[in-house]
Amino acid sequence: MLQFSRFVIMRFIMAVVTLLMVSFIVFSLMELVPANCAERYMAFKNTQGEQITIADIRAEEIRMGLDKPYVTRWVNWVSDVFVRGDFGTSCILRVRVNDLLGTKFWISLGICLASLLLAYIIAIPVGIYSATTNKPGLNNILRFVSYLGLAMPNFLLALMIMLASTILFGDSLTGLFSKEYRDAAWSYDRFMNFLSHAWLPVFILGWSATAFALQTVRALMSDEYNKLYVTAARARGLSGRQLLWRYPARHALGPIINSLGFDLNRIFNELPIIALILTLTEAGALLLESLARSNDQQLAGAIIFMLTASIIGLNFLTDIMLALLDPRVRRGIMGGA
Amino acid sequence: MTDTPSTIETAAADSEAERKSKEAYFTAGQYALIWARFKKNRSAVVAGVILIVMILMGLSAPFLSPYDPNIAGRDATYQNGAPQIPKFWDENGFSFRPFLYKLERTRSAATNFRWVTQVNRDERRYLELFVKGWEFYIINIDLDLPGDTFDLRLKTWRVDTHLFGMDQGMIHLFGTEAAGKDIFARTMFAIWTSLAVGTIGVGIAFVLALIIGGVSGYAGGWTDSILQMITDAVRTVPAIPLFMALAAMVPDEWSAETRFFFISIILGLIGWPTLARRVRTHLLTERSQEYVLAAKLCSATPGHIIRRHLLPSFSSYIIVDLVISFPYMVLSETALSFIGLGLKDPVNSLGVLLQNVTKVDVLLNYQWYFIPAGFFMALVLAFVFVGDGLRDAADPYSGH
Numbered sequence: 001m002l003q004f005s006r007f008v009i010m011r012f013i014m015a016v017v018t019l020l021m022v023s024f025i026v027f028s029l030m031e032l033v034p035a036n037c038a039e040r041y042m043a044f045k046n047t048q049g050e051q052i053t054i055a056d057i058r059a060e061e062i063r064m065g066l067d068k069p070y071v072t073r074w075v076n077w078v079s080d081v082f083v084r085g086d087f088g089t090s091c092i093l094r095v096r097v098n099d100l101l102g103t104k105f106w107i108s109l110g111i112c113l114a115s116l117l118l119a120y121i122i123a124i125p126v127g128i129y130s131a132t133t134n135k136p137g138l139n140n141i142l143r144f145v146s147y148l149g150l151a152m153p154n155f156l157l158a159l160m161i162m163l164a165s166t167i168l169f170g171d172s173l174t175g176l177f178s179k180e181y182r183d184a185a186w187s188y189d190r191f192m193n194f195l196s197h198a199w200l201p202v203f204i205l206g207w208s209a210t211a212f213a214l215q216t217v218r219a220l221m222s223d224e225y226n227k228l229y230v231t232a233a234r235a236r237g238l239s240g241r242q243l244l245w246r247y248p249a250r251h252a253l254g255p256i257i258n259s260l261g262f263d264l265n266r267i268f269n270e271l272p273i274i275a276l277i278l279t280l281t282e283a284g285a286l287l288l289e290s291l292a293r294s295n296d297q298q299l300a301g302a303i304i305f306m307l308t309a310s311i312i313g314l315n316f317l318t319d320i321m322l323a324l325l326d327p328r329v330r331r332g333i334m335g336g337a
Numbered sequence: 338m339t340d341t342p343s344t345i346e347t348a349a350a351d352s353e354a355e356r357k358s359k360e361a362y363f364t365a366g367q368y369a370l371i372w373a374r375f376k377k378n379r380s381a382v383v384a385g386v387i388l389i390v391m392i393l394m395g396l397s398a399p400f401l402s403p404y405d406p407n408i409a410g411r412d413a414t415y416q417n418g419a420p421q422i423p424k425f426w427d428e429n430g431f432s433f434r435p436f437l438y439k440l441e442r443t444r445s446a447a448t449n450f451r452w453v454t455q456v457n458r459d460e461r462r463y464l465e466l467f468v469k470g471w472e473f474y475i476i477n478i479d480l481d482l483p484g485d486t487f488d489l490r491l492k493t494w495r496v497d498t499h500l501f502g503m504d505q506g507m508i509h510l511f512g513t514e515a516a517g518k519d520i521f522a523r524t525m526f527a528i529w530t531s532l533a534v535g536t537i538g539v540g541i542a543f544v545l546a547l548i549i550g551g552v553s554g555y556a557g558g559w560t561d562s563i564l565q566m567i568t569d570a571v572r573t574v575p576a577i578p579l580f581m582a583l584a585a586m587v588p589d590e591w592s593a594e595t596r597f598f599f600i601s602i603i604l605g606l607i608g609w610p611t612l613a614r615r616v617r618t619h620l621l622t623e624r625s626q627e628y629v630l631a632a633k634l635c636s637a638t639p640g641h642i643i644r645r646h647l648l649p650s651f652s653s654y655i656i657v658d659l660v661i662s663f664p665y666m667v668l669s670e671t672a673l674s675f676i677g678l679g680l681k682d683p684v685n686s687l688g689v690l691l692q693n694v695t696k697v698d699v700l701l702n703y704q705w706y707f708i709p710a711g712f713f714m715a716l717v718l719a720f721v722f723v724g725d726g727l728r729d730a731a732d733p734y735s736g737h
Contacts (some may be wrong), residue, residue, distance in 0.1 A: 021570040029582045151717040153668055155675055155691075156710055163700050261573070268575035273672050287578055288676060291585040300585075304578045311573050 008320060015316045020078065022308045027074045029304075030297035037298075038066055041094075087302035090290075097302045101283065105306055108283035111198055112267045115206035119213045119263070120256075122206075127217025128249060132225055142214065149211020154270045158204045158277045201274050205267050212263065213256075220255055224248035254326050261315035268307050283307075367653055374730035381726020388719040391712075395528035399473035402522030403502040406685050410471055411517035412507045414442050415454060420512040420520075420705050423464050436461040437508060468502030512705035515693070524709040526685040528716065531667045534601045534686070538666040539659055541605025546612030551643050553613070554620025561617070572610040577672060579607055584678040593683045600679050604666050612658055619651045653731045661724035664717040671713065687713045 038060035046052045061067050068076075080086045087097035130142045224230065225248050233247050275284035287303045290296035323329050365373070375381060394401060404410035412418070423435035439460035444452050475494035502508065511520035553564040583603045587596055623629065624647065632642050648655075673679030674688020682689060690709045693699055699706050 018566070018570050018573060021566065022574055025570065025574060026582075029579075032586050147718060147721055148714075150721055151664065151714050153671055153675075153713075155672065156714070159691075159694055159700075159707075163704070166700050265573065265575050269577035269672075272577060272581065273676055276676050287581065291581045291678065300582060304574065304582060307578060308574045311575070315573070 004323070007323060011316055011319050015312050019309055019312050022312070023078050023081065023305060024074060026301050026305050026308070027077055030301040031070070038064055081305070087305075088298055090296050090298045097298050100299060101286065101302060101306070104286060105283045105303070107194075108271060109310055111201050112205060112264060112271065114198070115202045115204075115209055115267055116260070116263055118202060118206040119209035122210050123213035123217050124256075127214050128221050128244060128252075130214075131218045131221035132244065142218075146211040146214045149208045149214075152208075153273075154204055154208055155273045155277055157207055158200075158274055161200065161204070162277070201278055201280060204274055204278075205270055208270070209263055209267055212266065216256060216259060217252065220252035221248060224251045254322060254329070257318045257322050257325070260318050261311050264314055265311050268311070271307075371653060371727070371730045375726055378726045378729065381722050381729075384719045384722030384726070387715060388723055391528060391716050391719060392532060394525060395532045398522075398525035398529045400496070400498070401500050402519065402525045403468070403470055403499050403508060404519045404522050405471045406518060406522040406526045407683055408516060408518065410519060410522065412509065412513055412519065413517055414440060415507065415509060415513050416517040417515055417703050418454065418509055418513040418517075420708070421509050423508070427458065429459070429461075432461070432463075435464040437464070437503065437506070438462070439506060462506045463504050464501060464508065465504055466501055467498055469497050470499045470502055472497040511708045512703075514703075514706065520690070520705065520708060523685045523690055524712055527687050527690055527709055528712060530597070530680070530684060530686040531670065531713070531716065534597070534604065534670045535663045535666040537598070537601035538604035538608060538670075539663055541602060542608035542612055542662065542666075543655075543659060545605070545609035546616055547648075549609065550613035550616030551620060551648075554617035555624055555639060555643055555647070557621065557624070561621075565617070568610045568613055571607070572614075576607050576669065580604070580669060580673050581676070581678050583607075584673060593681055597680055597684050600670065600673065604669055608662060608666060608669075612655075612662060615658055616655070619654065620647055623647050623650050657724065657727045657731050660720065660727055663724070664720040667713070667717060667720075 038057050042052045042057050042060055058067075066073070077088065080088060085098070087101070089095065090097050090100060126142065130139055133139070227248070230243070230248055233243055238246065271284035272288045273284075274280065276288055279285075283303050283306070287300055290299040290303070362370075362373075375385075404412070421437050423437055425432060425435055439457040439462055441455050441457050442452050443455055444450055472495055474492045475496060476491055507519075509519050509521060511524060513519055514523075549564060549568065553561045553568075580603060583606075584600060587599055591599070620643075629642060629646060632646055637645075670679055670686060671688040671691075674681075674686050675691055677692065680686045680689050687709055690706070694706045
């Protein structure tokens with residue numbers, strides 16, 4: 001038990017270190033975006049009819065702490081984020097980033113996790129079946145579908161669904177809420193309304209994730225299925241589902257759990273694009289808005305950081321899950337006990 | 338075998354041929370073996386043929402497209418026009434030369450005084466091969482990077498022949514878009530753009546991966562741990578948001594070509610971690626082999642060992658990895674351009690071509706905007722199939 005908690009703590013420290021490194025990358029990126037906050041703020045004041053001089057901008061920079069060295073500012077930002085969960089203020093919108101993001105981030109995360117779940121609910125049984133069956137026709141169809149999932153950009157799928165639904169139902173299925181619930185407080189009705197809209201992004205994001213997962217599961221299973229221990233188990237009289245679940249499926253599960261973090265990463269990649277097409281109002285759309293149109297460093301930085309943090313969090317969880325599930329890994333931690 | 342007197346001789350000849358082929362197999366080089374395995378994979382070979390055709394199409398885009406894909410080649414009389422398929426016959430009889438009808442723009446009370454394009458079925462216009470059209474240059478390099486020293490202009494070998502065209506009027510196989518630009522021409526150029534973006538991106542990612550993965554795998558120990566942590570950190574950040582952040586830095590005033598170049602570099606700068614990891618893994622297993630020790634004992638420098646001994650030992654894997662990572666570069670570019678942070682209008686790329694299709698107007702009325710998408714799916718699929726076929730072929734332990 002002691003060793004296990006030490007393992008968890010080690011992993012946690014590693015996750016935090018990775019997160020710190022990512023925060024540095026994100027912070028540096030945001031620094032590279034042209035113009036700083038003080039200049040923006042003063043430019044805004046200028047549009048309000050105030051006379052602005054260079055001295056004013058410098059004074060504002062000192063007030064905002066922008067004159068401090070790069071590393072100091074990074075440390076300030078990071079400690080605010082880590083200690084208080086505070087991402088500061090967006091200088092374009094002059095609103096606290098936390099208020100802007102609010103539930104929107106959690107909606108995005110929920111949608112992404114749901115599509116990840118969907119992907120594996122489909123991929124695990126189908127992948128196992130396709131790896132163990134010897135019907136070439138079915139296998140070729142599955143292979144083609146999963147290749148198509150890889151090759152067809154998600155936005156094309158989204159566009160095609162929109163095209164079909166516009167022609168068939170006269171409704172383009174966009175948005176996350178109906179009009180009357182858009183600004184309402186969370187309630188049971190609003191939640192149901194959200195669900196009735198969210199299935200489309202979940203499906204579209206899950207599509208290519210499923211294709212990837214299907215390939216992974218199939219490859220892992222067909223690797224394991226040809227190994228000698230499976231033949232040995234069969235020789236002992238095991239067959240069918242019992243054989244599959246007792247031996248090769250368990251072996252194949254490890255790498256799948258391991259790769260969950262990168263699957264989530266891939267899904268996040270599609271998020272802003274889907275947000276654009278389906279006119280969603282969540283974190284992906286905010287990211288797009290902040291980068292493509294307004295150059296809002298603080299907001300964009302916060303979103304990229306949060307996305308990465310949730311991937312690192314998931315990686316941390318899968319590491320621990322793997323240690324609990326896989327006796328080989330467990331033994332590695334416990335030191336041969 | 339047949340019952341002819343020469344049965345024995347044939348058998349002898351057969352075994353001779355068999356022996357030869359066996360010997361050829363046993364003494365074949367690595368690439369010959371990969372090629373032999375690759376040939377057996379029918380879907381990969383088909384995909385390979387499609388891929389080569391697509392690459393040729395991309396390379397000869399100016400020759401294939403009857404009109405300039407940019408605003409200079411627009412058809413002012415046929416905007417948002419449907420695809421025109423040449424016909425061989427109609428109610429007025431058969432023609433050996435494929436033809437289209439004359440288009441007339443009219444405006445009257447019947448059309449609510451708006452300009453409307455009408456087809457005049459009585460006047461035919463014929464398709465011709467090897468027509469003279471807009472001029473292009475076979476070698477046309479025009480790099481306008483920030484800083485004057487990097488500018489490179491090279492323009493020679495003027496050509497104005499195109500594969501096909503019309504005797505009068507214009508032909509738009511894939512229709513036209515809002516400004517009247519020919520979608521067929523744009524698609525051909527877009528294939529070229531995607532290939533170029535992919536090549537530059539993969540090239541940069543490859544060099545970075547070789548350096549970082551090479552150092553990390555060869556040095557091992559602390560260097561390896563630190564480099565791996567950095568690689569993992571870069572890998573955890575979702576790529577598209579990272580692309581977006583980098584692309585947002587491109588100033589608006591940069592020319593389309595500069596932008597194109599910069600976006601390709603960004604793609605390369607973010608694409609390296611996966612490749613670097615593979616290079617490292619290969620190196621880690623190879624560096625403890627005896628031949629490396631032998632080279633070390635002969636006082637070879639680390640650089641020499643990496644270049645002359647280690648890299649060639651898995652160059653086939655690297656080539657496969659490059660082919661596999663190519664379509665992801667193309668897809669990333671498409672996604673980036675689609676959301677408006679990648680390439681911009683005068684440059685033709687799939688993302689740019691598809692930017693407008695989200696409009697309800699286009700969805701309902703101008704579905705031919707989607708035609709380029711088919712080409713790109715074919716391109717990406719071809720790459721994926723060829724990459725997979727190569728991977729299977731290069732792996733001596735794969736079952737087939």
